[in-house]
Amino acid sequence: MTSRESVQNTHMSQQLRLLHGALVDIVSAMNRPQRDEILIKEAGIRLDRALFPLLVGIERLGPIGVGEAADRVGRDYTTVSRQVAKLESLGLVERRGSTADRRVREASITPKGKAMTDLIDAARERIGRTIFETWDGHDIDELVRLMRKFADAVKDDPPAG
Numbered sequence: 001m002t003s004r005e006s007v008q009n010t011h012m013s014q015q016l017r018l019l020h021g022a023l024v025d026i027v028s029a030m031n032r033p034q035r036d037e038i039l040i041k042e043a044g045i046r047l048d049r050a051l052f053p054l055l056v057g058i059e060r061l062g063p064i065g066v067g068e069a070a071d072r073v074g075r076d077y078t079t080v081s082r083q084v085a086k087l088e089s090l091g092l093v094e095r096r097g098s099t100a101d102r103r104v105r106e107a108s109i110t111p112k113g114k115a116m117t118d119l120i121d122a123a124r125e126r127i128g129r130t131i132f133e134t135w136d137g138h139d140i141d142e143l144v145r146l147m148r149k150f151a152d153a154v155k156d157d158p159p160a161g
Helices: 003-030 033-043 052-061 066-073 077-089 111-131 137-154
Strands: 093-097 105-109
Touching: 033 052, 033 111, 052 066, 052 077, 052 105, 052 111, 066 077, 066 105, 077 093, 077 105, 105 111
Parallel strands: none
Antiparallel strands: 093 105
């Protein structure tokens, strides 16, 4: 290994460590229950904080099976199944058999649920605008472009190393 390759490897290791630290900070901040409570209040809706990420996930990813939804929110299947049933009883989602696999029950957003997630999106935008009000437009564009590129690269299971 040349000394240039060694320097590049060291730099990449340092950058990956910094990236991981930033991601841990972001995920930790985003997973704080207080953040969901603030967003729910800002949206002017009444919804149990525990149901909030599931409703948004169903709206964004649906129709989605309970197993996949549980995996995405980091909860066990039975908990998510009960929560989806609660969302269904509130008229926010509906469940039906999957067209691809009749054994799977999929949840999808209802018009009432979509109206609620629209209020959440508007609140998220108001909050986001305050976060980025001092940022240059080019920096925001680059952040969005690079985050999408990164998300696309990591959305599947990592390759065996």
